[in-house]
Amino acid sequence: MRPIDRLLGVMERLRDPVGGCPWDVEQTFATIAPYTIEEAYEVADAIERNDLNELKGELGDLLFQVVFHARMAEEQGLFAFDDVVTAISDKLERRHPHVFGDEGQRSSQEQTVAWEAIKAAERKDRKKPGVLDDVPVGLPALTRAAKLTKRAGRVGFDWPSTDEVFEKLAEEVAELRVEIAAGDKAKAREELGDLLFVVANLARKLDVEPEDALRATNAKFVRRFGFIEAELAKDGRTADQSTLEEMDRLWDAAKVAEKAAPAN
Template identity: 45%
Template sequence: MVNFQSMERYSFQDLNRIMALLRQPGGCPWDREQTHESIRRNMLEEAYEAVEAIDEKDPGHLKEELGDVLLQVVFHARMAEEEGLFTLDDVVDGICKKLVYRHPHVFGTVDARDSGQALNTWDAQKREEKGQRTAADTLDSVARSLPALMRAEKIQDKARKAGFDWAEMGPALDKAEEEMGELRQAVEQGANVEEELGDLLFAAVKVGRFAGLDSEQALHGTCEKFIRRFRRVEELAGGRPLDSLGLHRLEELWQQAKQDEA
């Protein structure tokens, strides 16, 4: 057992100390065994759960999930300090310096009259900071660990800022139709199907951008709609196994489920 006294209320410094105790000899065997790689997925999952709490507009849930995200930050910083790489204070120092550097319109002499100009200033400072000399460098900097639809949207947005985009939605819709035709051809020929599917999805994201929509959120909405209608189909089937009904009957039930939502 470690030397620790419970408190009525804890601070950020207490969280860092608790993590250090969990990782030290005599602490938690599981926590001591972890590496950056072993808990990599945890960071993603906790971030998504925090986003879900935001979508739910539930302050209590959001507070909890932000704590889980913060735990991941402290966990990784603790392991890095043990390896002699950097400390949690170094992490805080780094983000403070980044905020000051990327807001010269607040902490310097640059002028930004609205949020658009502020964002342009941020992007310009970021390009200089990262040594991004070309527009292609900015595209390549978009994290590959992002969900693909989100990454596609960010890449397209950076290309737009470089002047590489259509002026209206029409050509984007035409491109989506073209990619759909190429996907059909690829399926018929049994070649390059994955590539053509990717092209179609990329084109669909472009249409979403012109419509002012978040493609990731749009697909999440469709997933929820599918689950809701699928549940209704099961109800309409009256307990009979769906795989015993045949596709024609299932299509009838699906159309009924859609009508029930109207």
């Protein structure tokens, strides 16, 4: 038995209304979707930490999510796992005519341009010709913002350089300060969203994935705060028994320690 057939069989047993797992049986596309997103992030986390052994397990968890959704769809007579595999195979062959068709070889840049042209044609076939129509709403907001501006930039709706983005960034910061001072929480929320959108745009202009950048900063914050806690623990204290001034000094010490640490 192929491993994938075994996994499909396991999923079928779990969803069996009679002898299956009650939790698995009661799930729907909507209730499983958050787990699917979580598993994708855990794959990214394993890659970020270069833990390739854990990556194997996380990829398995992500594959199980695909199998779960496919099983629920099959139960409703919509499609089955084989249809999912066929659909992605067809799409990849269609979007790589220089590999599977008669077109000549392309450079990576040429393939990127051709890929977008093929996707645009597919949007028209689906009667969704809008430039932004198929940017998934369910993406993390920063990632979606970067994709929206990237897509708009391809048709010329873009700032010429990062200079204009920095000017807009300063403008949005000033507008946010005004609303905070006015005590208008709703307006402040809106202006904060505008500010984050410009930051995502700046990331796109710098060819940086904003989620990757923020994940790295989150990890750095956790690492440096851990240093603070470890130093305080030497005196038998916790962070809430310290002062902001002391923690600031330890934060700076953490930065110095990081710079002095040998590169891996």
